[in-house]
Amino acid sequence: MKAFADLYAELDATTSSNAKLTAMQNYFAQAAPEDAAWAVYFLSGGRPRQLVPVRMLREMATAFSGLSPWLFEESYQAVGDLAETISLVLPETQHTSTDGLAVWIEDKLLPLRNAPPLTLAECLPALWAQLDRQSLMLCIKLITGSFRVGVSKLLVTRALAAMAGLDSKRVAQRLVGYTDLSNRPSAASYLKLIAPESPNEHAQRGGQPYPFFLAHALSHPVEQFEALLGPASQWQVEWKWDGIRAQVVKRDGRLWIWSRGEELVTERFPELESLVHGLPDGTVIDGEIVAWKAAPPGTVDAFDTQSPSSPSVQPFALLQQRIGRKMLSKKILDEVPVVIQAYDLLEWQGEDWRNQTQATRRTQLEQLIKTCANPVLLSSPVLTGEDWFDLARQREASRKLGVEGMMLKAREALYGVGRTKDMGVWWKWKVDPFSVDAVLIYAQQGHGRRASLYTDYTFAVWDGPPSARERTLVPFAKAYSGLTDDEMRQVDSIVRKTTVEKFGPVSSVKPTLVFELGFEGIALSKRHKSGIAVRFPRMLRWRQDKSVEDADSLATLQDLLA
């Protein structure tokens, strides 16, 4: 436990990838396999469900610290992170536990789940008393499922690969699905990750997907595309779907569907299960699951933008509603049916096709989809244009079509791992986000890195035009990213000076600050006061040149809806 806590502290203290890599390598070189197994799990984003309800944890920590509840609360407000707060207010002790991470997780922490309060009140203080402050904070983060540390999965992969003398692509592949809830890390599973290459590597794969190849954002003006990318004819161009990136794996007569988070989501999409019959064994398809409005019987022309009755993709918000459900009722399955917009073929006839060119993979994919002839498996259309300018014109229809822009994939490119660029690049060429000028009306203190600074803001627009005799500001979006640290500090000090009222961690402020707010999508919403919900709102810039009166109104937002 202490070794992992030290690793966490080291990773947390540095921003240098090299330093992080070294720290992980040192850790893995020393750790017992059963401990390393859990370390890999947590570092690559695995999170067991919360073991003790946060409220209960808080109460016990407060009691154990001997502080009045209000004083604990004040402390928490200042720190911004529960685990850290608890570790700072509990009695300081010497580290006495010699147990490793695996023993802590398996024998001490996991059994806490669903334990009655009385048992917890007995166990927790006894456990905490064995840990120094650093380990204690980590322990609580593991209990609450809030462990996060700034390393990418790719970096973990590289650390393991370097230590085991393996190709990091191989490790990445073995690591896929490692953090899925169905997998419990063990010495054996860890040793498999770092085992030498074996000839039957492929046969051992089971339902494992491949690491997803991720796109990079392209934000240059189209005038530069020719120079930057070469002629458009060398690129495979598709729509950029607004759905859930997924791999469909068919092997040994079974079907698995994996999300980009490498979570097994097969059961979330029962309508896709029919693919188990249509796809031959040894097939892996990459694509996007989207909510889909089917065409009325008789029409076939997918994506005819002219016809209002043509089949089309539905807003992501709808798909999100469906994902949020614990139980999938018949009603929701009927209302929000999904399809796969398939765009790549990673495995064919049991062979890894990632080193085939994009064009080859695409040709085979289209053939496969035709043979399969299942209405839930669509081929994401390839778009053609005379040149980049022509494509840019076509891209203007993105919003209307419910897509986020275009994807550009070099026809000669291979399928890489994560955000690698050495085997070819995928570009996402997104349409510009919507933007409005909005007024900051509430501010909340941030958490973690931004603890004690006001960094989370609520924005409002006017409910009437400037000419209206009386108008008020209606909140419509929350945003917390997009400012530089410096701007954040400035805004923080203005918030403190202009606070009108405080509701716990939230302050209402006198409206003085105007920001240009960008967002990716907009939809009607009954749950919001403004009647509108926006997706991925963020601050594009601080409009110090604008007064509050110059901010946009609800009408501007409603225009964007159309």
Added chain:
Amino acid sequence: MDLVIARPEGLYCPPGDFYIDPWRPVERSVITHAHSDHARRGNQHYLAAAPSAGILRARLGQDINLQTLRYGEQLLHHGVTLSFHPAGHVLGSAQVRLEYGGEVWVASGDYKTEADGTCAPFEPVRCHTFITESTFGLPIYRWQPQTQVFAEINQWWRANADAEKTSVLFCYSFGKAQRILHGIDASLGPILAHGAVEPINRIYRESGIYLPPTVYAGEVKKHDPMMRKALVLAPPSAGASPWVRRFGDYSDGFASGWMRLRGTRRRRGVDRGFVLSDHADWPGLLWAIEQTGAERVIVTHGSIGVLVRHLREQGLDAMGFSTEYGDDEDTTVLEPESAEVLA
């Protein structure tokens, strides 16, 4: 009667007709210590503890009208008996004891309860009313013994020197810097001091406080290989200036009580945060308050609301004064950037 009240100019003693650490210019000021938020320019008379004279004059001008008292020495003014008592915060820092008509009040200024060897250690003074600071007035602030922090700094410095990297440690130039110099293992390598730090070192040495030899960083040649083994002490403001670039691929650290929190550590964006404060931590504040035996406590700058509420829960008569003192552990505090101000 109240011996100290809050006025727009500062904390005021009505029977004595003087101010303690006023933030606006007044006729008669009593100064607890020479940090710039407590000792401001423009007062006609200054009264302070003798060991703070050197720095007060360096910061406010050689020509200020300054009178000093030894710790414990008493002065009778308009019927008020005034004396200074060590606050353990920085060189010359003092608590101000006021006695009038059988009432005793003590104003703490800034204080720290752990003795550090660079200034007279904090001495609790019995009183009826105690005016305390509250910079770190939350239970999350508990300091490790300083030997442990110095060991951490030594270890960091040694590792950097082994890797041929300069160690740049940001800290408040008056008090914190000298405390670090006094506490670290000077045999690990050369020590360089920024222009804001070096003149204060001189004053400490002149006052008989041992500090290891330091070199004024401005005198070191750009590519002098000695730099790569060196520890550099500089004020936080230097971190954002081109000045620091001369050290090439350096490792940086920051020494402050605020480094106790992960959030502030990360926001500072330095390689290492060392939790070292010249203020009392939460247990220190509570201990000091208890030691005074005061029944009435007035809380100033810091976590006023929290400390007041807590003390009331303990059965004390507590209230807050709002003041315009800053936070000398923070980075937003303005402090003299260079030697000119001190020359």
